[in-house]
Amino acid sequence: MxxxxxxxxxxxxxxxxxxxxxxxxxxxxxxxxxxxxxxxxSTSRHASKVVSRAHELIGTPYRWGGMSVSQGFDCSGLLVYLFRSEAGIHIPRTTSLMLGSASKDVDRANLKSGDVVFFKHNGRQRLKHAGVYIGNNKFIHAPRTGKHVRIDSLSNKYWNKSYFAAKRFH
The missing domain is CATH 1.10.287 (Helix Hairpins)
Structure with missing residues (x-):
């Protein structure tokens, strides 16, 4: 230059x-x-803290019902933990209650780091999963039994097909 x-x-x-x-x-x-x-x-200080901590938790085991580093996390437990510990924001415990909350709905084209993304299994009716959007079309989540907290892409065929909605809690 x-x-x-x-x-x-x-x-x-x-x-x-x-x-x-x-x-x-x-x-x-x-x-x-x-x-x-x-x-x-592009992001609030709360969102930045949530996303930073989510990165630190990559590799933490999935555990159904888990809401702590020592127990492990399920998908909604990870989000509850992140928003409470890093932003002082109390969000509902289940993905269905999170989605039904009065928090701001976000169009997929307007996602910002720290937004919560929701998925239905293969696009079916039942809401099944959620994660925290980290930018660049990626999100961090606790996938399922036998797996660990990790980063995935919304462009992935499965996640793209299963994507349902997003909320902004920060």
């Missing part, structure tokens, strides 16, 4: 930081929320 392009990039970065900085008398949190609502910030 030429010195000129580097200088232009740094100038743009500096200008963005100055424009995003809070006005005198305003709080940083208010400015952050304003930027976030305008789409200038």
């Amino acid at each position: 030429s010195k000129f392009k580097v200088a232009v990039a740094l100038c743009c970065l500096f200008s963005s930081a100055v424009l995003a900085s809070p006005k005198p008398g305003s709080s940083i949190n208010t400015t952050y929320r304003t930027l976030e609502s305008r789409g200038a910030v």
Whole structure:
């Protein structure tokens, strides 16, 4: 990259930081929320913490009914644990109750890191599974007995066919 392009990039970065900085008398949190609502910030601090912790839990065993690192996790138990421990947000225990909650519905095209994605088994009627979206068309979840918390792609044939909805709890 030429010195000129580097200088232009740094100038743009500096200008963005100055424009995003809070006005005198305003709080940083208010400015952050304003930027976030305008789409200038792609994820909230809560979502970022949830996703970071989810990455740390990759490899934790699946356990039906599990809601802790020591017990292992089922899919909804993982989400309850992540949102409670990392964001102080209490979400319903089951995928059906999560989906039925008053939290914001999110179109698939508008997914943001930290959103919860829901699946029906092979597109059938019964809601079966959920995970936390981490960006780049990927999500982290606790798949099933004998497996471990892992990352999968929404582009995968199975997950693409089974995708049902998404919610934003952060």
